[in-house]
Amino acid sequence: MMSSIIWIILAGAALTYLTRIGGHLVLSRFDRIHPRVQAGLDAVPAAVLTTIVAPAVYNGGPAEWIAICVAAIAGLYLSLLPMVAIGTLAIILARMAIG
Amino acid sequence: MTHRLDDDSMSAKALFFAGAKRCIPVCIAAGPFGALFGALAVESGMSIFEAVLMSATIFAGASQMVGVDLFGQTIPAWVIVLSIFAVNFRHVLYSASIGRHLRHWTTLQRIIGFHFLIDPQYAEAEGRLERGGKIDFAWYMGLAIPVWLFWVFITWIGAIFGNLLEDSYTYGIDFLLPIYFLGLVMGFRKRSFWLPVVGISAIAAVIAYETVGSPWHVSIGATAGVLLAAFFSPQAKGENSDGIELKEDLS
Numbered sequence: 379m380m381s382s383i384i385w386i387i388l389a390g391a392a393l394t395y396l397t398r399i400g401g402h403l404v405l406s407r408f409d410r411i412h413p414r415v416q417a418g419l420d421a422v423p424a425a426v427l428t429t430i431v432a433p434a435v436y437n438g439g440p441a442e443w444i445a446i447c448v449a450a451i452a453g454l455y456l457s458l459l460p461m462v463a464i465g466t467l468a469i470i471l472a473r474m475a476i477g
Numbered sequence: 478m479t480h481r482l483d484d485d486s487m488s489a490k491a492l493f494f495a496g497a498k499r500c501i502p503v504c505i506a507a508g509p510f511g512a513l514f515g516a517l518a519v520e521s522g523m524s525i526f527e528a529v530l531m532s533a534t535i536f537a538g539a540s541q542m543v544g545v546d547l548f549g550q551t552i553p554a555w556v557i558v559l560s561i562f563a564v565n566f567r568h569v570l571y572s573a574s575i576g577r578h579l580r581h582w583t584t585l586q587r588i589i590g591f592h593f594l595i596d597p598q599y600a601e602a603e604g605r606l607e608r609g610g611k612i613d614f615a616w617y618m619g620l621a622i623p624v625w626l627f628w629v630f631i632t633w634i635g636a637i638f639g640n641l642l643e644d645s646y647t648y649g650i651d652f653l654l655p656i657y658f659l660g661l662v663m664g665f666r667k668r669s670f671w672l673p674v675v676g677i678s679a680i681a682a683v684i685a686y687e688t689v690g691s692p693w694h695v696s697i698g699a700t701a702g703v704l705l706a707a708f709f710s711p712q713a714k715g716e717n718s719d720g721i722e723l724k725e726d727l728s
Contacts, residue, residue, distance in 0.1 A: 381527075382554055383523055383527050383548065384527065384530070385554065386544065386548075386554050386557050386558055387527060387530055387531045387534060387535065387544075388534065389554075389558045390531075390534075390535050390540070390544060390557070390558050390561035390562070391531075391534035391535045393558060393561065393562040393565070394535050394536070394537055394540065394561065394562070394565045394568070395591070395592055397562065397565045397566055397567075397568035397569050397572070398565075398568045398571075398572050398591040398592060398594045399572060399587070399588070399591040400569055400572060401568065401569035401570060401571065401572025401573035401574070401576065402572045402573060402575075402576030402579070402587070402591065404569075404573075405569060405570075405572070405573035411573075413712060413713050413714065413715040414707045414708065414713045415707070416570075416712065416713075417670070417706045417707050417710045417712040417713035418703045418704070418706055418707035418713075419566070419567070419569065419570060420570075420668060420706065420712065421668075421670070421674045421702055421703050421705070421706030421707070421710070422563065422566050422567060422699070422703055423539075423564060423566075423567050423661070423665060424662050424665040424668070424671060424674055424675055424678070424702070425674055425675075425678040425698070425699040425700075425701075425702030425703050425706075426543075426560070426563045426564050426678075426695065426699040427539070427543075427564065427658045427661050427662045428662050428674075428675045428678040428679050428682065428698065428699075428702065429678055429679070429681075429682035429694055429695045429697075429698030429699050429702075430543060430546060430654075430655070430658050430695065431655050431658045431659050431662060431679070432678070432679040432680075432682040432683050432686075432694075432698065433682060433683060433686045433691070433694055434652070434654075434655035435655065436683045436686070438652070442652060442655075445649070445652060445656070446655065446656065446659060449656045449659055449660070450659060450663065453659065453660050453663040454663070458510075458657075458660045458661070458664065459506075459509055459510075461656075461660045461663075462513075462653070462656055462657050462660055465653075465656035465659075465660075466648075466649050466652075466653055466656065469649035469652045469656070470647070470648060470649045473646070473647070473649065
């Protein structure tokens, strides 16, 4: 029997494929997309990803709060990769200092 | 159409290699995240095979990270699948937008091609259109295949290294994903109404987390942000848009 992880992966893959072909199949049949729908769709990635960050920060302690602030400031000036590197360094140092 | 690229005179092989040439910056940018995904996937209890399978079939970094993050918690399978779907929902816009330029593809070419419609693939394709080119299947796959192969390969490398990692707390590995997701969220900050969306999603997520409990904070928080944008953003009122200009192009 396949593990449940395999099923999650395959179901996630099927739905991801649907998002990639679905816009072409469905959305392109409409002459125009209502601005509200487009505004809502545009907001989806930031909204979803925020809900994953927020509890992690909320559950953290001072070390995590310091690290997330350092990462956020770095994110204003740097691209994703250096920002993650600096954030990771910050969490390691903050945990060493605060424990 | 006055200054077209000379695609029509190029053979399929030449087009394929023209596309493949564009894969290098994409691989350099995505590589570390593929390796990071592989390492974190194994760290959260997935096998190397499962991590590689996930990269090959889902082929979308952020959603794969979300999946791994949620695997680590006691969350029902369908919620994980739904979260992957939600993070990938943006592809609907890419698909609708680029699909208008793929009308000369066969059905089979479309069935295959859309699997590879990742963010940089979309950006490269739009860039080629902007320069007056057209999206030939050979050119498109020339870019898509090396990027996909590299993504699968680097996941495997990362997963092997992930097996060697110990003591994730000391190295901050448990907090890597929140930092990474924060970075992705900040990547959208030029979009109109970004701060209100992020603010309300964060507040709603924490309240839901405390009251209803995990995993509902994801759907409740995200719904709050999306509804806010749909009803109150300037874009929703039709003022201006810096998103994908489907509306203007199609009308």
